[in-house]
Amino acid sequence: MSTPLTSDQLLHAYQVMRTIRAFEERLHVEFATGEIPGFVHLYAGEEASAAGVMAHLGDDDCIASNHRGHGHCIAKGVDVYGMMAEIYGKKTGVCQGKGGSMHIADFEKGMLGANGIVGAGAPLVVGAALAAKLKGTDSVAVVFFGDGGSNEGAVFEAMNMASVWNLPCLFIAENNGYAEATASNWSVACDHIADRAAGFGMPGVTVDGFDFFAVHEAAGAAVERARAGEGPSLIEVKLTRYYGHFEGDAQTYRAPDEVKHFREHNDCLMQFRERSTRAGLVQASQLDQIDHEVELLIENAVRKAKSDPKPSPADLLTDVYVSYP
């Protein structure tokens, strides 16, 4: 589990986190113009979780996400331009513009989809993990849900079944402190989501979600267990979101300096830059180069997405079923 990260792996992790941050910060600005249909729920601040878990997964491993899914998609390797076009509702999007932010999926990349229903990803990955087990592959399936999702019956049922069938499954509870506007320390009865694992006969751990290295290490141990046929695990990743539950959320339920404090003291990107360069494993100039490339990538994605065509009325019934008469 603690195989040292190579410089290439470190640079990749930084690139993933930086891409997510830039993608979300740009959407924050663009959404305010009114050009983007539907809702967006931004993942900025939580990047280390997606990057730390996904560093252990390949295209054959499946993930299921939630309403806050952009980060999971990017870290799983979904095309950034295709995502931006999807969010803009354009025909060039990864789901031909019919899914939007909350339904981005890319099966080629093992991304089973963001999901508008809280907790609904968990049963999906149990199915994917069962498939892997029956086929005898060493693939794993991972679900990301929040502190709100952790209170859903579907998540409990999925955890129970994954444990009973000893499936190669990871349950990642991204606890950002709020289910919409409800504080998790009020609404999660046992307070530590990780403690719930004991009730399902699986190990549960809590990690610092601002620290890529902490998430990476814990997820590595859990993935290794799952691939070795030792069954599911629950990881509670404690982190914060920099923006509201959705764009436009006035966040009156948060302390005035809360986000400021986290941005100044617990920024996963800042921490990662400081520590990886200090350890001499990557150069600051390499990270600057990534910052620059990501900026161009996002700029191009937004520019193209804006000018791309929307689906036409004739597209309405395509892609709805696998085959349509």
Add this chain to the structure above:
Amino acid sequence: MSRLPLTVGIIANPASGRDVRRLTANAGLFSSTDKVSVIQRLLAAFGATGIERVLMPTDMTGIAAAVQKNSHSRQARDSHWPVVEFLDLTLRQSVEDTRKAARWMAERGVALIAVLGGDGTHKAVAAEVGDIPLLTLSTGTNNAFPELREATSAGLAGGLFANGRIPAEIALRRNKRLLVREPARGLHEIALVDVAVSSLPFIGARAISRAADLAEVFVTFAEPQSIGLSALCGLWLPVTRQEPYGAWMRLDPNAAQALLVPLAPGLLQGCGVRDAGYLQPGVPRPLSLASGTLALDGEREIEFNLHDRPTVTLDGGGPLSIDVQAALAFTAQERLLAIGREHPQHPVNLQHQDTPGE
């Protein structure tokens, strides 16, 4: 002038007992519910020994909330719990919360602080409170500093000491500590049990679960029955809590000798022992690696590289703690818990309470 109420503090680390060792070893869980039970056992013992007020920090995991709710229960009333006063801190959900609570209690002049946590929690409190004695209770993973004790009996020992019924020379024990210093970086940290040098470059998930990740260990004491990093010395070159010196060990997978060690609960690992010896007080020791991480009391906390020259020094300036065994032996010898007929819990006063239908 009115007398100040006899006050003690309780600090429970809400985060202890759920790190990555549940995945890499067979470590158990210490849930918030369990911690609440431990605190309530302490409150019963403090109530029985004349403690009037208990200070507790709030937390984000429902520990303080449950204690507050239960402090109005029949059980609390019947066992004469002290008044519980909560400090409303701005919580950051990090070790800083523990440090802040400890400083606040020191300012309020508590007679002792009961600490629920692992070695790391005790270290964080010790760094803030000078000579206020600690009543140590283990709710972490690999604990050497706090002993595994039933909170009720530990609470009796602490309460009787705080109330002046047991003299300090019997109830208190002075502990050793390790100082980790790097003046150029302004680094000045303490450890109560062990400092481990690891080649792992990052703090990561903090715990160390593989012998291959260990290069060197320094310990203040190492008991043969201990678990965790100090078990390396405990099973090779044991040192008691009382002896003035500590011990060190250098590890190397290619060394001629090797030792099987319980590095975490259920995790036995073969460790190559290159060399080991006693650690004399007051002598700064350089590290055997030029870069890597330092684990203080079991958790990687400090990343260092070629530009740093941290040293490790043992001294006898650690915190005072309650010697529960000695304190309770004195309690028995002096019959300190003998009660007269005027005591509400004397059998003659309890009889009428059993009347049915009351």
